[in-house]
Amino acid sequence: MAATDFVEIDGSYLEGGGQALRNALSLSCILRKPVRVVNIRANRPNPGISHQHLHGVKLLRDIADAEVVGNVINSTKLEFIPTTIRGGKYRVVAQTAASITLIYQMALPVLLFAGGASQVDATGGTNVGFAPQVEYMKQVLLPNLMRFGITFELKLLHHGFFPRGNGRCLLDVKPVNLIKAGQLNKFGQLDNVAGVAYCGGRLPMSIALDMQQTARREIHRLWPSQDCNIETKKLPFDIASDNGAGILVTAHTTSGCVLGSGAVGERKMHGHLLGSNAACKLTEYVRKEVCIDANMQDQLIIYMALASGCSRMLTGPLTKHTRTAIHVAEQLTGVKFEVTIESCGQTLVTCEGLGRLNELI
Secondary structure, three states: OOHHHOEEEEOOOOOOOOHHHHHHHHHHHHHOOOEEEEOOOOOOOOOOOOHHHHHHHHHHHHHHOOEEEOOOOOOOEEEEEOOOOOOEEEEEEOOOOOEHHHHHHHHHHHHOOOOOOEEEEEEEEOOOOOOOOHHHHHHHHHHHHHOOOOOEEEEEEEOOEOOOEOEEEEEEEOOOOOOEOOEEOOOOOEEEEEEEEEEEOOOOHHHHHHHHHHHHHHHHHHOOOOOEEEEEEEOOOOOOOOOEEEEEEEEEEOOOOEEEEEEEEOOOOOHHHHHHHHHHHHHHHHHHOOOEOHHHHHHHHHHHHHOEOEEEEEEOOOOHHHHHHHHHHHHHHOOOEEEEEOHHHOEEEEEEOOOOOOOOO
């Protein structure tokens, strides 16, 4: 295939991590456009494809029956030529704590455009640093995607922590005819705050209690009368055999907004610090009355670009991940995102989507 047939994506743009690769390959599958990604993860200490990205690329290769060149560890250039999108059952086995949710992040939008139902059975890390926790995917991503007419089922079979991983999840996806435009720009009023603080393996329950108490204290510091139901869990050994701890807190508003913030302990487990970090971020979102939290921004860009109609999301300052996702989406789809800085630190992102139809159903 001639070089001019490829859409070339520069992986060093802005964030310079795995975001450009993930989004470029997902859109490549959906749009049936060959892509060449260069300078992969150029801004990371160890540039090139990591084990996590290797698993994601292999999964999309199988789903799209794609021809792939450069899918090896540390490769800084990859060519990907998709042919179709096949539903069905897929298995991903990561021998490390590679993030399962980041692998699912690549596959989910693609499988929405398959001809039938799909399941991805993945082993790796469920609650690890620098990636959404599985609980975040279920409790925050899912309700936000439902505003686009998208749903999925995610089952957590075993928790996987850094460094060993060993977690396991099942993701079930049903295809859609098209993605409808999402309207995520009306905050309403704070309705309730909930969450979970957990620990597993040989870690004492006191760590979960420290996270809970500190998080509740931060919430009540600004909203003294606000209900704040943060559950504490000592995970059973049969679903969490290794040491690990973390917290996820969510805020729900009267207009249907769901915001989330979490923290994961890896080597040193300071419960009070983890609880404080998660709650302080959440209170900032609520105080600014944004509808989308900082970790959700970039995940919605691909759906906004593909949707039928004009999508809107009201969020805070755009992260580098989000601006990278916008750049890649604009290059591959031809749509344009409009970013308007509002008062009080709010940012309104709008996009008239491509209106991509599922050709297989």
